[in-house]
Amino acid sequence: xxxxxxxxxxxxxxxxxxxxxxxxxxxxxxxxxxxxxxxxxxxxxxxxxxxxxxxxxxxxxxxxxxxxxxxxxxxxxxxxxxxxxxxxxxxxxxxxxxxxxxxxxxxxxxxxxxxxxxxxxxxxxxxxxxxxxxxxxxxxxxxxxxxxxxxxxxxxxxxxxxxxxxxxxxxxxxxxxxxxxxxxxxxxxxxxxxxxxxxxxxxxxxxxxxxxxxxxxxxxxxxxxxxxxxxxxxxxxxxxxxxxxxxxxxxxxxxxxxxxxxxxxxxxxxxxxxxxxxxxxxxxxxxxxxxxxxxxxxxxxxxxxxxxxxxxxxxxxxxxxxxxxxxxxxxxxxxxxxxxxxxxxxxxxxxxxxxxxxxxxxxxxxxxxxxxxxxxxxxxxxxxxxxxxxxxxxxxxxxxxxxxxxxxxxxxxxxxxxxxxxxxxxxxxxxxxxxxxxxxxxxxxxxxxxxxxxxxxxxxxxxxxxxxxxxxxxxxxxxxx
Numbered sequence: 001x002x003x004x005x006x007x008x009x010x011x012x013x014x015x016x017x018x019x020x021x022x023x024x025x026x027x028x029x030x031x032x033x034x035x036x037x038x039x040x041x042x043x044x045x046x047x048x049x050x051x052x053x054x055x056x057x058x059x060x061x062x063x064x065x066x067x068x069x070x071x072x073x074x075x076x077x078x079x080x081x082x083x084x085x086x087x088x089x090x091x092x093x094x095x096x097x098x099x100x101x102x103x104x105x106x107x108x109x110x111x112x113x114x115x116x117x118x119x120x121x122x123x124x125x126x127x128x129x130x131x132x133x134x135x136x137x138x139x140x141x142x143x144x145x146x147x148x149x150x151x152x153x154x155x156x157x158x159x160x161x162x163x164x165x166x167x168x169x170x171x172x173x174x175x176x177x178x179x180x181x182x183x184x185x186x187x188x189x190x191x192x193x194x195x196x197x198x199x200x201x202x203x204x205x206x207x208x209x210x211x212x213x214x215x216x217x218x219x220x221x222x223x224x225x226x227x228x229x230x231x232x233x234x235x236x237x238x239x240x241x242x243x244x245x246x247x248x249x250x251x252x253x254x255x256x257x258x259x260x261x262x263x264x265x266x267x268x269x270x271x272x273x274x275x276x277x278x279x280x281x282x283x284x285x286x287x288x289x290x291x292x293x294x295x296x297x298x299x300x301x302x303x304x305x306x307x308x309x310x311x312x313x314x315x316x317x318x319x320x321x322x323x324x325x326x327x328x329x330x331x332x333x334x335x336x337x338x339x340x341x342x343x344x345x346x347x348x349x350x351x352x353x354x355x356x357x358x359x360x361x362x363x364x365x366x367x368x369x370x371x372x373x374x375x376x377x378x379x380x381x382x383x384x385x386x387x388x389x390x391x392x393x394x395x396x397x398x399x400x401x402x403x404x405x406x407x408x409x410x411x412x413x414x415x416x417x418x419x420x421x422x423x424x425x426x427x428x429x430x431x432x433x434x435x436x437x438x439x440x441x442x443x444x445x446x447x448x449x450x451x452x453x454x455x456x457x458x459x460x461x462x463x464x465x466x467x468x469x470x471x472x473x474x475x476x477x478x479x480x481x
Contacts, residue, residue: 159326290417360455
């Protein structure tokens with residue numbers, strides 16, 4: 001059943017006008033999605049200056065990054081269900097306005113506490129953006145070649161935008177101030193909200209879907225505890241009691257959440273969404289893509305900072321091949337998907353990402369840019385784009401009135417994978433560094449050896465997931481479908 005488009009153009013309106021408005025809508029929707037995800041990375045390169053100017057401790061500085069992902073990852077499922085209930089366009093424009101206001105608050109923060117509150121609010125607003133932008137794309141481009149073009153465009157924009165966020169954040173930190181990494185979002189978010197209001201038709205759900213409050217609370221608290229526990233384990237070690245308690249609480253909460261899904265009249269995650277093998281494969285692949293991409297970025301940025309001591313701008317420029325890899329695969333992805341079933345396409349994407357992580361295993365203190373870094377950038381950009389574009393497509397296809405939560409599950413899976421990957425690889429790195437330092441290695445050699453080992457461990461995990469994907473059978477998705 002297709003969703004009803006409340007303010008669709010009338011039959012008397014020229015088809016060329018309808019087509020033009022649809023493509024303008026695509027540009028604003030991809031821009032909105034980019035704003036949400038670029039803010040995960042843009043603060044990375046501006047953080048050293050932020051910490052110095054606000055006299056932040058190392059823990060507070062690290063929290064600037066994690067609090068955004070924390071609220072983003074924990075609220076996105078709730079945002080998807082609320083959007084299906086109240087309307088996708090309404091929640092998207094509201095999320096963009098809230099995103100602009102929270103960015104303004106953070107940009108003028110004079111003390112660390114205000115900045116942390118602003119980043120938490122910003123992440124919550126981003127959850128509503130990410131939970132609605134891709135489902136609206138799926139509603140507007142419901143099938144056919146135009147759907148393939150739309151999701152291909154999303155892949156190119158996200159690949160280039162992710163790399164561009166590093167460049168932009170570095171340039172603004174070096175030439176202006178770290179504050180512009182937040183303030184730049186204010187005009188961009190407001191303009192995007194206005195564009196979406198003018199070009200995207202209203203989406204009315206044909207069913208009166210209620211909000212599963214118990215499931216929403218359990219999902220938010222459980223994911224929050226898991227992300228917080230993994231963050232504590234990465235920073236303080238896996239033996240830290242607080243990390244153990246948080247992880248245990250998160251796992252227990254997830255178990256209770258699964259039980260609640262079977263008992264709720266209107267569950268937060270409709271169980272029929274999990275009946276499709278292709279859709280489940282998309283969720284699993286997004287989880288492991290999050291491990292690969294964010295763990296890879298963590299290793300790459302840490303290596304360049306500690307071994308090369310590069311400026312914020314140069315570090316951003318180093319990520320440009322990430323965009324090149326994303327663009328290349330996006331061009332050929334529609335043709336590949338016309339012949340190969342989604343689970344196998346997802347497996348191929350994970351293998352590319354695993355190859356990027358494996359290339360980090362060749363890092364040493366003498367490594368230049370071409371000694372593992374360039375290869376990792378290209379393969380991570382290519383593999384991550386293959387997975388996220390394909391997962392977003394298969395997750396929202398034929399989801400009808402549940403398209404909001406179906407798309408939100410993709411992004412939630414990625415964010416949870418990102419937290420797990422960064423924490424696990426970070427712990428491996430710290431353990432390897434400490435082990436190397438007990439020998440005769442120089443400090444920098446021990447650090448780089450830790451990064452290399454972390455990359456190899458991450459590659460092994462993602463490779464195992466890719467192999468498992470080949471066991472999932474689903475019909476091929478063609479351009480005509």
